[in-house]
Amino acid sequence: MLKKSILFWLILSPLVVVILFPFGVMFVSAFRPREELFTYPPTWTFSEFRWANFAEMWVKTNFGQALLNSLYVSVLSTLLAMILSIPAAYALSRYRFPGKRAYRTFLLMTQMMSPIVLVLGLFRMMVALGLVNTLNSLVLTYAAFNMAFTIWMLQSYFSTIPRDLEEAAWIDGAGHLTSLLKVFLPLAVPAMAVTAIFGFINSWNEFVLALTMIRSSDGFTLPVQIYSQVAGRYQIEWHHVMAATMLATLPVAIVFSWLQRFLIRGMALGAVK
Amino acid sequence: MASVTISNVGKAFGTMNVLRDINIDIENHEFVVLVGPSGCGKSTLLRMIAGLETVSNGEVRIGERVVNDVPARERDIAMVFQNYALYPHMTSYGNMSFSLRLRKRPQPEIDQKVRDAAATLNLLPFLERSPRQLSGGQRQRVAMGRALVREAQVFLYDEPLSNLDAKLRVVMRTEIKALHQRLKTTSIYVTHDQIEAMTMADRIVVMNGGRIEQIGAPLDLYDRPGNLFVAGFLGSPSMNFLKGRMRRTQGKAYVETEGGIGLPVSAATAAAENQPVICGIRPEHIAIAGEGGLPVTVDVVEPTGPNIEVFFSLAGQNGSAVFTERHKFRPGDRVALHWQPEHANVFDAETGVRL
Ligand SMILES: Nc1ncnc2c1ncn2[C@@H]1O[C@H](COP(=O)(O)OP(=O)(O)OP(=O)(O)O)[C@@H](O)[C@H]1O
Numbered sequence A: 001m002l003k004k005s006i007l008f009w010l011i012l013s014p015l016v017v018v019i020l021f022p023f024g025v026m027f028v029s030a031f032r033p034r035e036e037l038f039t040y041p042p043t044w045t046f047s048e049f050r051w052a053n054f055a056e057m058w059v060k061t062n063f064g065q066a067l068l069n070s071l072y073v074s075v076l077s078t079l080l081a082m083i084l085s086i087p088a089a090y091a092l093s094r095y096r097f098p099g100k101r102a103y104r105t106f107l108l109m110t111q112m113m114s115p116i117v118l119v120l121g122l123f124r125m126m127v128a129l130g131l132v133n134t135l136n137s138l139v140l141t142y143a144a145f146n147m148a149f150t151i152w153m154l155q156s157y158f159s160t161i162p163r164d165l166e167e168a169a170w171i172d173g174a175g176h177l178t179s180l181l182k183v184f185l186p187l188a189v190p191a192m193a194v195t196a197i198f199g200f201i202n203s204w205n206e207f208v209l210a211l212t213m214i215r216s217s218d219g220f221t222l223p224v225q226i227y228s229q230v231a232g233r234y235q236i237e238w239h240h241v242m243a244a245t246m247l248a249t250l251p252v253a254i255v256f257s258w259l260q261r262f263l264i265r266g267m268a269l270g271a272v273k
Numbered sequence B: 001m002a003s004v005t006i007s008n009v010g011k012a013f014g015t016m017n018v019l020r021d022i023n024i025d026i027e028n029h030e031f032v033v034l035v036g037p038s039g040c041g042k043s044t045l046l047r048m049i050a051g052l053e054t055v056s057n058g059e060v061r062i063g064e065r066v067v068n069d070v071p072a073r074e075r076d077i078a079m080v081f082q083n084y085a086l087y088p089h090m091t092s093y094g095n096m097s098f099s100l101r102l103r104k105r106p107q108p109e110i111d112q113k114v115r116d117a118a119a120t121l122n123l124l125p126f127l128e129r130s131p132r133q134l135s136g137g138q139r140q141r142v143a144m145g146r147a148l149v150r151e152a153q154v155f156l157y158d159e160p161l162s163n164l165d166a167k168l169r170v171v172m173r174t175e176i177k178a179l180h181q182r183l184k185t186t187s188i189y190v191t192h193d194q195i196e197a198m199t200m201a202d203r204i205v206v207m208n209g210g211r212i213e214q215i216g217a218p219l220d221l222y223d224r225p226g227n228l229f230v231a232g233f234l235g236s237p238s239m240n241f242l243k244g245r246m247r248r249t250q251g252k253a254y255v256e257t258e259g260g261i262g263l264p265v266s267a268a269t270a271a272a273e274n275q276p277v278i279c280g281i282r283p284e285h286i287a288i289a290g291e292g293g294l295p296v297t298v299d300v301v302e303p304t305g306p307n308i309e310v311f312f313s314l315a316g317q318n319g320s321a322v323f324t325e326r327h328k329f330r331p332g333d334r335v336a337l338h339w340q341p342e343h344a345n346v347f348d349a350e351t352g353v354r355l
C-alpha cells in the first residue's frame, strides 16, 4: 500500500514540479527585497520576509480598485449565469421538447469557439449598447460565455437526481414549485456550487475581453491591471508584480477550498439512491 | 378508501402503443396485483392511475370521480416506488411527515401519525436517521410508512420488494398483506414475480404485450388458465405443454402425440376430434403409474429440498414432474407416469385459448 503510493508520487513528481515551480518563484519574489531579485546564481532563500512589498504594491498599482472591479464582475456574472442556467438545465434534463438535441449541440459548439474570434463583434455590440468601458459589459459577456458550460454541467448533474423523487413529492401533495424548492433544489445545491466555482474562476481569470472592453485604468480587472505593470514599461517592478499576482490568486484559492466539500459531495451525488 | 375503474384505457408514447384497451374494475378494499413479463406496461398503467403519466385513451376513475385530468397531488393516492424514492436530504421522520407538513397539519397530529406508522413498521429506533444510514429493508419500510401516514384512498406499489434479498422479500410480502388485512385500503400492486402475485392478491391481472390476458382470483387462474400464456406464466416449475391431436374413444378423451401415445384429458373439453391441441399438465399433478402409464425417459433429476424435480422426455417432447417422495431415479431410467384427466387442460394449438 505504502510502496504503491510512493511509486505513484514518484511518477507524478515531474508534473508536481512543473505545476509548483511558478508558484515557488512567485512566492519567493513577492517577499524579497528588490535588490535580491536578480541575484546570480538564483537561490530560493531571502534575507528578510518583506511584507512591505505588499503595502507598496497595493498603493502603487491601485490594487484595491482592480480587486473590487474583479469581484464585481465575477460575482455578478456568475450569479447572472446561474440564474439563467438553472431553469434551462432543468428543462433540458426533465422535459422533452422539439429541438432539444439541436439545442444541446449548439451549446457544445459554442464551447469550441475561442472568445478571441468573437472579440471584435462583441466590442461593436457593446459600442452599440453604449456599454463600452463599463464593467457591466464584462458582466454580460462573461455570463454569456459561461452559460454554455454551466447549462451543460448542471444538466448532467440534474439528470442524476432521480425523477422519482419529484414524482414522490407530487404524490405527497406538493405542487411543481414546492417539489422544486423542497426536494429538487436542496439536492442540486452541491452541483450548483461546483458549477458556480468554475464560472467564478473563469470570470476571475479572463483577460482578452477585459483588455478589449475596458479602456480606462479605473475599470481594469486584476489580470489586466497586473499585465499593465509589465507591458510597455521601461522598468518592471517584479517584486510588486509577483505580490499582486499572489494576492490575485488568493480569492480563488479561498473560494475553492471553502466550496470543495460541495465538490466532493457533488461528485458523490450519483451514489445516493 | 375508494374503488378504481379503468375503462378502455390506452397509452401511446409518440407513435408506439404500449397499452391497448385495458378494462379493470377494482372494488373498494380489494388488493389487485398486476403481473406480467418485463416491458408489458404494468408500470405505465400504474403511473397513469397515479397521475404521473397522461391517459391517451379511455377513462380512469377513482371512486366516482374521473381523474384523467386531475394532477397527481389531488388524487389522494399513495405510492411506493421500486427504488423507494426517499428524499435523501430528510430523515426517516422527515420523509414520513412530508405529506402532512405540506397539508399544514398541526404538529401534535403529525407526530402522532408518524409515530403510529413507525410503531407498526418497527421503525421507531430509526426515525432520526437519513435514508443513507438505513439498510434496504429499513428503507423499504420508510417508503411504506410514507404511504401509511397519508391514509390515502388508494395505495399503489411498483415492485416495492424487487430490491430486497429473497428472505426479506418473503417477510415483507407477509407484512404488506397483514397490513392490508388491517387497513383494508384499496391496493394495486405491480410485480413480475408470479409467487408474489399468487400469495398477495385478491385478484390477479395478468398482462402481456400491453394487453390483459386474464383477470381472476389466484387459484382460479392457476387451476383454469384462460390461455397458454397465463398457464405458462403462473406456477413454478411451469406447466408442461405437450402437443398432439384430440381423440375420443368410449367416452374418454385423449391427446394423441406424434408417437401415438394417448395423454388423458377431461372429456368435458370442447376440442373437436382430430383438432391440433396442446395438453397442459402441471408438474405436481404427475404421479408414478403402477402399470400401463405413459412411458418416459428420465433426463435430469434436481432435488430442491421439499421436492424432487424430474425432467423427462415423452415421445420426443420435454416435460417435468415434481415429487415429494424420494424416488431414486437416474438419467436414462425408463419410468411410467400418469395423471388425473381432470387436472389436464386442453388448449387450441393455433390460438392458445383454453378449450
Ligand atoms: N417515457 C417513455 N417513452 C417511450 N416509451 C416508454 C416510456 N416509458 C415506457 N415506455 C415503453 O413502454 C413499455 C412498457 O413499459 P413499462 O415500464 O410500463 O413496463 P413494465 O411492465 O413496468 O416492465 P418492468 O417489469 O421491466 O418494469 C416498454 O416497452 C417501454 O419501453
Ligand SMILES: [Mg+2]
Binding pocket: B042, B043, B044
Ligand atoms: Mg416497471
